[in-house]
Amino acid sequence: MAKSDNPKKLLVEGKDDLRVIPELIEKNGITWVDNKKQPIVLIEECEGYENITSDLIYTELQTGRRTHLGLVVDADDDPSVRWQSIRNACLPSITNIPEEIPATGLIINTPDGKRFGVWIMPDNIIQGMLETFLSYMIPQQGESLWKYAQEVALEAKNQGAVFKDSYIYKAQIYTWLAWQDEPGRQIHQAIKYNILNPQDAKVQGFITWFKNLYDL
Incomplete structure (x- = not known):
């Protein structure tokens, strides 16, 4: 299976997200590369939040064998403003997206039955990245x-x-x-290399969101 054909995909802002998430998931007991030497979830960095657009979300949801799509973005100065921006970008493709993001991260099924999720760093509630x-x-x-x-x-x-x-x-x-x-x-x-502790209780919310979104 070519990487572009992976039915499970995650869009992130930058290269740090691209590199951190696989390490974090592996450290929490999930093998990142399957027995066919493919990542369990294809991560694509978008070179900045401004490039995660309505058109991109629509295209990704309509692509080939896509069954799961996630977004991980930074709250920066105001998580509520960031959520409204994401929601507005999603609405043309995902009409059932809620008005508020749950504290546990968003996971919904789109009207055409695809799994879609959003996590706003750090915890969907406070400002940060x-x-x-x-x-x-x-x-x-x-x-x-x-x-x-x-x-x-x-x-x-x-x-x-x-x-x-x-x-x-x-x-x-x-x-x-x-x-x-x-x-x-x-x-x-x-x-x-365990300089940071990836099993800390404070990061388990993200791990749970990721596992539930991608049915891992």
Whole structure:
């Protein structure tokens, strides 16, 4: 089965999502690559939220053997605004999409019987992004250093660091990772090598959503 023919697909904003999710799912007991050497879910990065459009959602739902389609996006500054934007993009294709996203993530069957879901990082409720979600996995013994990393990143901003205010979560998690053994691992590697704890209770909501959406 060619990758493009995978009936189960997930659209994500960027490369970090693309790399993190398979590691996270595998660490929670689900083999990512099947016995035919195909991923259990095909993930496609869209190079930014703005590229997850009504046309893209429609096309993906109509593609070939598609049976399941999911979206994972960042809440950024306002999860309710992000949800309304997603909902508006979905409505032309999914007329039964609810007005509010459940705290447990959206999973519905479309009018033509396909499985469709949405998860807004970090938890469908608060502002934030993938990196906020990853901070939930910081081990208990790393909490003190994590608090210090948060303070350092904020002070760096006060001292003229030029990252956008909305990227504070990224700055904080990468600051913390820079102090691990070995320094500077990418976030998906931090999961793979257990620098982060992918079995933490705070991330199990996402794992449950993913498993239920894709019938795993």
